[in-house]
Amino acid sequence: xxxxxxxxxxxxxxxxxxxxxxxxxxxxxxxxxxxxxxxxxxxxxxxxxxxxxxxxxxxxxxxxxxxxxxxxxxxxxxxxxxxxxxxxxxxxxxxxxxxxxxxxxxxxxxxxxxxxxxxxxxxxxxxxxxxxxxxxxxxxxxxxxxxxxxxxxxxxxxxxxxxxxxxxxxxxxxxxxxxxxxxxxxxxxxxxxxxxxxxxxxxxxxxxxxxxxxxxxxxxxxxxxxxxxxxxxxxxxxxxxxxxxxxxxxxxxxxxxxxxxxxxxxxxxxxxxxxxxxxxxxxxxxxxxxxxxxxxxxxxxxxxxxxxxxxxxxxxxxxxxxxxxxxxxxxxxxxxxxxxxxx
Amino acid sequence: xxxxxxxxxxxxxxxxxxxxxxxxxxxxxxxxxxxxxxxxxxxxxxxxxxxxxxxxxxxxxxxxxxxxxxxxxxxxxxxxxxxxxxxxxxxxxxxxxxxxxxxxxxxxxxxxxxxxxxxxxxxxxxxxxxxxxxxxxxxxxxxxxxxxxxxxxxxxxxxxxxxxxxxxxxxxxxxxxxxxxxxxxxxxxxxxxxxxxxxxxxxxxxxxxxxxxxxxxxxxxxxxxxxxxxxxxxxxxxxxxxxxxxxxxxxxxxxxxxxxxxxxxxxxxxxxxxxxxxxxxxxxxxxxxxxxxxxxxxxxxxxxxxxxxxxxxxxxxxxxxxxxxxxxxxxxxxxxxxxxxxxxxxxxxxxxxxxxxxxxxxxxxxxxxxxxxxxxxxxxxxxxxxxxxxxxxxxxxxxxxxxxxxxxxxxxxxxxxxxxxxxxxxxxxxxxxxxxxxxxxxxxxxxxxxxxxxxxxxxxxxxxxxxxxxxxxxx
Numbered sequence: 001x002x003x004x005x006x007x008x009x010x011x012x013x014x015x016x017x018x019x020x021x022x023x024x025x026x027x028x029x030x031x032x033x034x035x036x037x038x039x040x041x042x043x044x045x046x047x048x049x050x051x052x053x054x055x056x057x058x059x060x061x062x063x064x065x066x067x068x069x070x071x072x073x074x075x076x077x078x079x080x081x082x083x084x085x086x087x088x089x090x091x092x093x094x095x096x097x098x099x100x101x102x103x104x105x106x107x108x109x110x111x112x113x114x115x116x117x118x119x120x121x122x123x124x125x126x127x128x129x130x131x132x133x134x135x136x137x138x139x140x141x142x143x144x145x146x147x148x149x150x151x152x153x154x155x156x157x158x159x160x161x162x163x164x165x166x167x168x169x170x171x172x173x174x175x176x177x178x179x180x181x182x183x184x185x186x187x188x189x190x191x192x193x194x195x196x197x198x199x200x201x202x203x204x205x206x207x208x209x210x211x212x213x214x215x216x217x218x219x220x221x222x223x224x225x226x227x228x229x230x231x232x233x234x235x236x237x238x239x240x241x242x243x244x245x246x247x248x249x250x251x252x253x254x255x256x257x258x259x260x261x262x263x264x265x266x267x268x269x270x271x272x273x274x275x276x277x278x279x280x281x282x283x284x285x286x287x288x289x290x291x292x293x294x295x296x297x298x299x300x301x302x303x304x305x306x307x308x309x310x311x312x313x314x315x316x317x318x319x320x321x322x323x324x325x326x327x328x329x330x331x332x333x334x335x336x337x338x339x340x341x342x343x
Numbered sequence: 344x345x346x347x348x349x350x351x352x353x354x355x356x357x358x359x360x361x362x363x364x365x366x367x368x369x370x371x372x373x374x375x376x377x378x379x380x381x382x383x384x385x386x387x388x389x390x391x392x393x394x395x396x397x398x399x400x401x402x403x404x405x406x407x408x409x410x411x412x413x414x415x416x417x418x419x420x421x422x423x424x425x426x427x428x429x430x431x432x433x434x435x436x437x438x439x440x441x442x443x444x445x446x447x448x449x450x451x452x453x454x455x456x457x458x459x460x461x462x463x464x465x466x467x468x469x470x471x472x473x474x475x476x477x478x479x480x481x482x483x484x485x486x487x488x489x490x491x492x493x494x495x496x497x498x499x500x501x502x503x504x505x506x507x508x509x510x511x512x513x514x515x516x517x518x519x520x521x522x523x524x525x526x527x528x529x530x531x532x533x534x535x536x537x538x539x540x541x542x543x544x545x546x547x548x549x550x551x552x553x554x555x556x557x558x559x560x561x562x563x564x565x566x567x568x569x570x571x572x573x574x575x576x577x578x579x580x581x582x583x584x585x586x587x588x589x590x591x592x593x594x595x596x597x598x599x600x601x602x603x604x605x606x607x608x609x610x611x612x613x614x615x616x617x618x619x620x621x622x623x624x625x626x627x628x629x630x631x632x633x634x635x636x637x638x639x640x641x642x643x644x645x646x647x648x649x650x651x652x653x654x655x656x657x658x659x660x661x662x663x664x665x666x667x668x669x670x671x672x673x674x675x676x677x678x679x680x681x682x683x684x685x686x687x688x689x690x691x692x693x694x695x696x697x698x699x700x701x702x703x704x705x706x707x708x709x710x711x712x713x714x715x716x717x718x719x720x721x722x723x724x725x726x727x728x729x730x731x732x733x734x735x736x737x738x739x740x741x742x743x744x745x746x747x748x749x750x751x752x753x754x755x756x757x758x759x760x761x762x763x764x765x766x767x768x769x770x771x772x773x774x775x776x777x778x779x780x781x782x783x784x785x786x787x788x789x790x791x792x793x794x795x796x797x798x799x800x801x802x803x804x805x806x807x808x809x810x811x812x813x814x815x816x817x818x
Contacts, residue, residue, distance in 0.1 A: 003532060004532050011793075
């Protein structure tokens with residue numbers, strides 16, 4: 001028996017060592033607490049987790065009361081652009097997640113409600129399909145929800161990161177980068193070369209390298225991405241109806257919580273590059289639940305989607321688009337007569 | 344719990360430690376530990392279905408107990424019927440209810456009759472086809488007076504639920520596994536070492552071969568109408584190795600794990616793609632199920648007795664039922680039936696047992712004749728696998744028809760990495776064809792052996808893409 005155990009341990013030693021590096025280096029920043037989850041960014045982390053942790057760390061100090069919910073498309077909406085439309089003492093927070101889903105937004109709103117935290121103002125950034133489609137927890141280490149939000153198993157949450165660390169020799173690429181700080185071609189898709197910044201208080205997210213590249217030479221920026229900005233169909237395409245009973249229940253829950261808290265909310269259906277029009281039936285449901293004056297549909301062919309210069313890539317519109325949208329949705333014409341907030 | 348999951352990597356050493364260091368002095372304690380571990384292993388997926396496993400075990404335990412006690416033929420028959428109807432009832436409801444209802448509604452609709460019956464949202468309990476067959480073999484063998492019943496309830500429950508083979512086989516016979524549950528196990532270094540090797544090799548087949556092929560198979564089969572012939576051939580080829588890697592990999596891990604606990608399970612795959620005819624293929628593919636059907640269905644139908652026509656009938660029925668066992672879909676029935684048809688020429692010419700040994704046993708390469716036989720047999724199984732994988736019969740026929748289009752000689756656009764991996768697997772298995780599994784390399788020098796272990800383990804780690812479920816879990 002002893003020989004067997006010794007040999008087995010000997011065989012497994014390198015694998016134990018690799019596993020140990022996961023806990024020592026904490027590549028996905030889920031094992032230890034951090035003040036800034038993006039300070040030495042090189043690996044795509046779980047933004048849902050980072051955002052939730054950041055919120056929990058700062059909520060007592062910052063007394064957040066205004067929230068932007070949505071996917072990475074919320075990066076078009078900065079809190080500094082939003083603040084002028086809010087009460088003077090408002091404390092905003094971008095509670096976003098990669099590939100955010102209706103389940104994610106619903107969980108976050110319910111979570112805030114359960115903490116008795118106030119949501120005075122809110123923007124829900126949705127889109128054609130991805131957001132509303134999913135009514136359960138997401139899969140994969142980038143997308144799985146923080147267990148505090150999803151009430152899911154902690155084991156499942158943490159193990160998804162262990163799997164990700166082991167899969168496709170990720171650990172080799174990561175450790176190589178960790179020790180030698182040199183980006184090599186084989187790291188493509190695993191080590192993120194882009195420079196990004198995140199505000200450790202408001203959780204605003206900035207794609208610095210995209211901004212710098214675009215500012216340097218806009219023509220070059222888009223000519224490099226010719227394939228990405230494909231030609232859209234001439235005739236408008238409409239998305240399929242996506243709101244079914246599970247989605248409806250969650251949307252009703254959100255509307256109910258907002259109603260209870262007296263939240264001033266806006267629902268933005270973002271201007272997606274594909275120019276697919278949001279389903280009219282689904283839009284009616286949103287109007288009915290949240291009020292026509294609070295729902296803003298920017299999908300389809302319009303002044304934003306016509307120009308590729310409004311986009312970083314075919315999935316993300318830019319902060320100047322966010323500014324335009326904010327201006328429009330908070331303009332006097334769109335104000336509900338009952339809305340009372342400081343100017 | 345999946346063998347290729349993190350939880351199993353934690354579960355196995357823990358159970359191993361408790362088994363050999365805490366409960367090793369007492370057989371009942373050891374069996375009880377295995378029983379608890381097995382129920383935990385199964386319940387990890389869905390604890391509610393533990394009740395089915397328990398009900399099936401309890402009924403068969405008491406049916407077995409009374410079968411042994413009574414000599415009255417009618418009572419014995421009634422006890423057998425009780426056992427069979429319980430197990431087949433569970434299987435029929437959970438696995439086939441919707442299939443029968445849907446088929447009936449479709450059949451009646453084609454005759455102009457509308458039925459107001461609706462399907463139920465029935466979840467298929469993992470491994471139900473495996474453990475019900477295992478417990479039925481116990482009562483049938485008792486009825487046939489081939490074995491004696493056991494009074495040890497814990498040992499019997501352990502026999503039914505033994506976690507390494509509970510959810511996807513090998514389907515053990517009571518005659519082999521039950522006596523092992525009833526006698527004290529002693530740690531055997533050689534057995535345990537071999538078990539570890541077999542686990543590593545099983546993980547290689549599952550993660551490196553099956554999971555790598557799976558991505559391409561899904562892509563090709565779901566876009567088969569737009570794919571060129573060469574890609575369709577590659578898709579069918581990849582599926583043949585996906586299902587082989589997946590299922591034989593599972594069996595290897597199961598056998599290896601059982602060895603760590605001092606158990607010997609039956610061999611389930613014996614290099615089936617080196618078979619020289621379809622009869623040999625079925626002696627080498629999913630051996631535990633093939634022999635089950637042979638012993639309990641084919642023999643019960645009369646086997647080869649009663650003339651050639653009855654013999655043909657029995658073969659076709661056995662193969663068709665075996666196809667149906669795999670799933671509630673006409674594609675599986677067609678797959679089983681087609682294999683039955685493949686068998687007939689051998690049966691009619693009485694050549695079904697001409698290849699029983701290892702191919703090219705004393706040579707490095709097969710003869711041209713053997714190579715032709717191997718390729719032909721493989722092609723036949725490849726065509727049959729298309730029925731197995733297709734969404735429905737129409738899809739299978741469309742796929743097979745498209746295999747022979749003018750685009751056959753164009754370079755395939757599908758990823759070729761799985762092909763290189765499959766070639767590697769075939770070469771290694773060919774070189775090791777006299778062994779039980781390819782990583783049985785104890786005759787090599789220490790350094791070479793350990794380099795091989797690490798190389799295989801590193802490939803497993805590198806190709807690992809999360810816990811992907813085993814195909815045979817759905818059966």
